[in-house]
Amino acid sequence: MEIFESPIYKDDIGRRTFLEIPFDARERFCKPKGTIYVSGTINGTPYRSKLLSRGGGKFLMVLDKALQKSLGFEGQTMNAHVTMSSEELEPAGKKREEPVAVSSGMDVLAAIKTRQSIRKFASRPVGDDMVTTILCCGMYAPTAKNKHPCHFIVIRNKQLLAELASQNSQAAMLESAAGAIVICGDKNIEGMKEFLYADCAAATQNILLGIHGLGLGGVWCGVALNSDWRKRMIAALELPAKLEPVAVIAFGWPEEEKELRDRWEPEKIHYDKW
Template identity: 65%
Template structure:
């Protein structure tokens, strides 16, 4: 990891906010070709970005508005302490995880009709293959312009689950769950918040239905804006400024059976107009 001091400032055009990198990034990070993706901190605030070449071994990093706001940049040149590491994104893309093709005997309409929120779990572990099947279902959800702005953070660590459970009474079931999936939206990929929330909500519902279809139980925990729990999620998971935690799914083997409920309401259906 490289550590250096630099100025956050506007470029010559006044349109971009940049940091000039004080070394030859290609040489230092051993990346003779291709885009250099980096991550680290700016004055202790996490970021992920990529470097732009200016020729002659010179590079700059452009800071988006979210990062600028997080570090307190107001348009005037600002001193910053920066840490930076190279992320080998090409290697990640070239080695996709092999998935086991897990099937469900439950048809989709039955899953929709019978799914219930489960808040009590047994101690029986859930296999990674089943978790992968759930995540795959989330990635199959529709998104605006196919931007796919979601990231899924899987929590299995009992200590972390306990911390998150004990700081939100509405998420207390996480204490006994087999794990949790935090659905985050990438504001850099989808800048329209209504679309970002809708995309992540669609992925969340897909995963909830797949959890039920696999014979497991799950529950959707909401993340309220400006809540202390949201701040805890950001801190505990070390989320960069571009990622917003939108929903949390606790999952595991159900400790009981909940009867399905028919929610059909004719009064909520309208044709052509109100």
């Protein structure tokens, strides 16, 4: 790990914010070619990024808006205390082995039309293979600019589920659920909040459909931005500053049946203009 002091500043036209790297990163990190990915902290705030070469052994790192905000950077040059390590990537051409998924016989269109929010669960446990399949569904959701900022916190601890349930009446079903998945967005990877929330919402919907397709029940619990529940959740899960909890999904074997409602509303369809 490299530890150094370096200035943070905007470029001449004020479009991008940089951190100067005071050493030859290729030589120091033993990366003779290719992109250099790094991670560490800036003034105690964690980050993950890549370095830009300016030639002659000089490198810069671009700071996105979310990281700038976390650091309190307002456009004026500021000095920063930096820790930095290089990140090893998968060797070129090597494919990570995906876990074997549990199959579902439900048609995707049927799953979309018949999925319901389930808030009552049986005490029967849900197998790890099913949970892994559900998580895989979330990871296959569309993502802006192919950044994949989503992280998934799986909660199976009954005491923690009960604690989160007691702190939010709208999430009371967590106490009886077999588990919960907290979908978080990494602000260091996706700096635009609109895209961060959209990516997490897409992953949430995929997870809900995966849950339903496996015969389980699930419900989406929203996480209000400035709520006490969000603050307590961050503390309980020990989430780093870069992770934004966006949604919580309670899941388990359903212990209720709901009547399907007609949701077709043609009056809300508009062609070419309002």
